[in-house]
Amino acid sequence: MARTSYLKSWKFRLPIILAVIFVLAAVSIWAWWRSSLPILSGEIETGSLEEPVVIQRDAQGVVMIQSQDRNSSAFALGFLHAQERFFQMDLLRRNSAGELSELLGQAALKKDKKVRRHQFRKRAERNIAVMPSDQRELLDHYVQGVNFGLTQLGAKPWEYLLLGQEPRPWNAADSLLATYSMYLTLQSEEGNFERRDTALAELLPEDLYAFFFPAGGTWDAPLFGPNEAEIPVPQTPISTLLKADDPIVYQEMESDDKVYGSNNWVVGGKLTEHGSAILANDMHLGLSVPNIWYRAGWNIPGSDRKIRGVTLPGGPIIVAGSNGAVAWGFTNTGGDWGDLIPLELNEGATKYRTPDGWRDFTFEKETIAIKGKEDETLEIRKTIWGPVIGQNYRGVPLAYRWIAHDIRGGNMNLLRIESATTTQQALDLGPEIGIPHQNFVVGDRDGNIGWTVAGAIPRRVGFDGSRSVSWADGEAYWNGYLSTEEQPRIYNPPTHRIWTANARTTDGDWLKLMGDHGYALGARQQQIRDGLLALEQFDEQSLLNIQLDDRAIFLQRWQEHLAGFLKNQEGYSEVYQQVQDWGARASADSVGYRIVRNYRLKFMELSTAPILAYMRKFDPKFSFGQLKRQFEYPIWALAQQEPQQLLNPDFESWTALKLAALNQVLDKMAATGSPLQQQTWGAQNTATIRHPLARAIPAINWFAAMPSDALAGDTHMPRFQSPTHGASERMVISPGREDLGIFHMATGQSGHPLSPFFDSGHRDWVEGNPSPLIEQETHYKLTLH
Incomplete structure (x- = not known):
């Protein structure tokens, strides 16, 4: 009886005990998690500063750093980056160093091996060794601030607990590795555009190549020079590329221009009420939690000015913003900053020919640490021009001559923008700035505006x-780099307007200097240009309106084409009505926009598939990549002229191909089970902004992801938007009038889900509300002594 009573009592108490254990565990985890939050207020003795630093944060966590010593403010920025964003910094340095496997395990090994061939850590250490002493001193203070900030956290950043790892201290080379990580984002580490384009030019009949892969066309909107001429429809039948039994290969096109790029433009003082220039910049990048940028500003010692904008965690520099006298922004150029060199080998493939005769390859070994496994050794084969990074479709080894490998390719010279007070002074910095090559657009408080390329340009011979x-x-080589005087530059053009958006910006000799590594189709750039030319007076809101412009000007002719096609087709009345009522915008609630947009891409896929099938015969992994960016010109001609000789052999007529394209689009939409009227553009273009670890640990989306908002905007318009890519920031600034500036940033300042700044400002980014650029009322004050 006693035993029975005891068992009943235990059965009653066990759930309570388990509940108590669960609650205690949850409280412990919560307490630990909170202890890894950054310090927001109070005073800290650092033992490292020349002068004290006051760090002020507003309600969104926007930072203003005050100190009489620039090195001390660099220390403070490093402290902030480590406290708010250390895991992001760690991923940036490991990404370009080829060291992700040490943190993430075997899943990252393939990527590490690919990147490690460039030996960016060794290059960063080399570049640090020759850095000017003032820059090195400032960088050293930043590094000290990072490591001090890391030690001041009550617990290591929460990501390391999930990974079972310890954070590794920061060093000076790591800051350059953050810059090299942007090279890997904005340029190809394997010269893919040149490799693919060379293969297509060598393998396709000349007229087919010229037609399907033009340099540009009527959508171009360069700063000067004419548009490219339209290419006539070729007479060579596309069927000649394939044998009768060759299968056609199809590769779905999510977008023909999922561009890593940006928009920026500037208007001169003659077009503003106050006489100062106004600059707009929205840099399009992958969207994740936290945002790639961190908002900050600091006073410039020895002046009455402050510098504000976005920093890249890992470095002590305002990447884009205003210093009170000059405002600047960046977009990726799309120029050609590297060359693939097919090597001539001896009979045993042990030597390669150079202008000085046969040479042995140099071999270096790199050790890759892998979490939970034995280290692996990678052998890198090197030439006098660069590492061997692969081979072409004929199996010939390719060496890569890339500016990123040179000392000029990675430095801290953008720091000098702090002292620039005129557009001319800022533009003079262009050739010396060691970052992935950017369209560098500048305006000053006196109303002057300008453009140049930020980054060294090789002198090809x-x-x-x-x-x-x-x-x-020895007949082809690089003969150093262009001087400041030789660097392309535009200053105060007659229109008082400058615009760039990753498409071709120049013509003639300057275009030859910059080359082509996959310019974006000019439609987005053209829409920006036309929006600027439509106004004669500007303020900050008018520039934000252009940034948020989601009018489907580019797709208008495709909408008319599809509506005309559907008008004569039975059984498509509902689809026809949606296309007719599409709204002419990439609005989240438009069904017709989604149909038109996806029909064009599917038509592109089906009509160009024979070329893909042909190229796969020579290279089984061939894909069009950035070469499809100019496909608009041939596919529009095909849709209108329907040349029989260019019809995909899988289809008996162009009508059949068009119906297949449309039906495949509609079938994919219907697969969700929702009625057509619910299949809006927003249902497809839904934000998926997550933490980098979410792919491996989906459960963290519960607390570390942004809301799944239906988003307006798309590829070929100023409001560039996809579920995972878009405007990482939007900024409108008039130098000296920053209080009128506008700023948007996806996600928030902090990478910690419990931080009050985790998603602060994100709603303004989604909705386009004109939120302020400068920091607002101080909510938190931290002093470093």
Whole structure:
């Protein structure tokens, strides 16, 4: 009886005990999690500063740093980056160093091996060794601030607990590795555009190549120079590329231009009420939690000015913003900043030919640490021009001559923008700035505006860089870099307007200097240009309106084409009505926009598939990549002219191909089970902004992801938007009038889900509300002594 009573009592108490254990565990985890939050207020003795630093944060966590010593403010920025964003910084340095496997395990090994060939850690250490002493001193203070900030957290950043890892201290080379990580985002580490383009030019009949892969066309909107001429429809039948039994290969096109790029433009003082320039910049990048940028500002010692904008965690620099006298922004150029060199080998493939005769390859070994496994050794084969990074479709090894490998390719010279007080002074910095090459657009408080390329431009001799050519005989080579005087530059153009959006910006000799590594289709750039030319007076709101412009101007003719096609087709009345009522915008609630947009891409896929099938015969992994960016010109001609000789052999007529394209689009929409009227553009273009670890640990989306908002905007318009890519920031600034500036940023300042700044400001980014650029009322004050 006693035993029975005891068992009943235990059965009653066990759930309570388990509940208590669960609650205690949850409280412990919560307490630990909170202890890894950054310090927001109070005073800290650092033992490292020349002068004290006051860090002020507003309600959104926007930072203003005050100190009489620039090195001390660099220390403070490092402290802030480590407290708010250390895991992000760690991923940036490991990404370009090829060291992700040490943190994430075997899943990252393939990527590490690919990147490690460039030996960016060794290059960063080399570049640090020759850095000017004032920059090195400032960087050293930043590094000290990072490591001090990391030690001041009550617990290591929460990501390391999930991974079972310890954070590794920061060093000076790591800051350059953050810059190299942007190279890997904005340029190809394997010269893919040149490799693919060279293969297409060599393998396709000349008229087919010219038609399907033009340099540009009527959508271009360069700062000067004419548009490219339209290419006539070729007469060579596309069926000649394939044998009768060759299968056609299809590769779905999510977008023809999922561009890593940006928009920026500036208007001169003659077009503003106050006489100062106004600059707009929205840098399009992958969207994740936290945002790639961190908002900050600091006073410039020895002046009455403050510098504000966005920093890249890992470095002590305002990347884009205003210093009170000059405002600047960036977009990726799309120029050609590297060359693939097919090597001429001896019979045993042990030597390669150079202008000085046969040479042995140099071999270096790199050790890759892998979490939970034995280290692996990678052997890198090197030439006098660069590492061997692969081979072409004929199996010939390719060496890569890339500016990122040179000392000029990675430095801290953008720091000098702090002292620039005129547009001319800022533009003079262009050739010396060691970052992935950018359209550098500038305006000053006196109303002057300008454009140049930020980054060193090679002086090519004996070739133009558009094709892979041998350098063995010494006739093709790089002869240093262009000087400041030789660097392309535009200053105060007659229109008082400058615009760039990753498409071709120049013509003539300047275009030859910059080359082509996959310019974006000009439609987005053209829409920006036309929006600027439509107004004669500007303020900050008018520039934000252009940034948020989601009018479907580019797709208007495709909408008319599809509506005309559907009008004569039975059984498509509902679809026809949606297309007719599409609204002419990439609005989240439009069904017709989604149909038109996806029909065009599917038509592109079906009509160009024979070329893909042909190229796969030579390279089984061939894909069009950035070469499809100019497909609009041939596919529009095909849709209108319907040339029989260019019809995909899988279809009996162009009508059949068009119906197949439309039906595949509609079938994919219907697969969700929802009626057509609910299949809006927003249902497809839904934000998926997550933490980098979410793919491996989906459960963290519960607390570390942004809301799944239906988003307006799309590829070929100023409001560039996809579920995972878009405007990482939007900024409108008039230098000296920053209090009128506007700023948007996806996600928030902090990478910690419990931080009050985790998603502060995100709603303004989604909705386009004109939120302020400068920091508002101080909510938190922290002093470093």
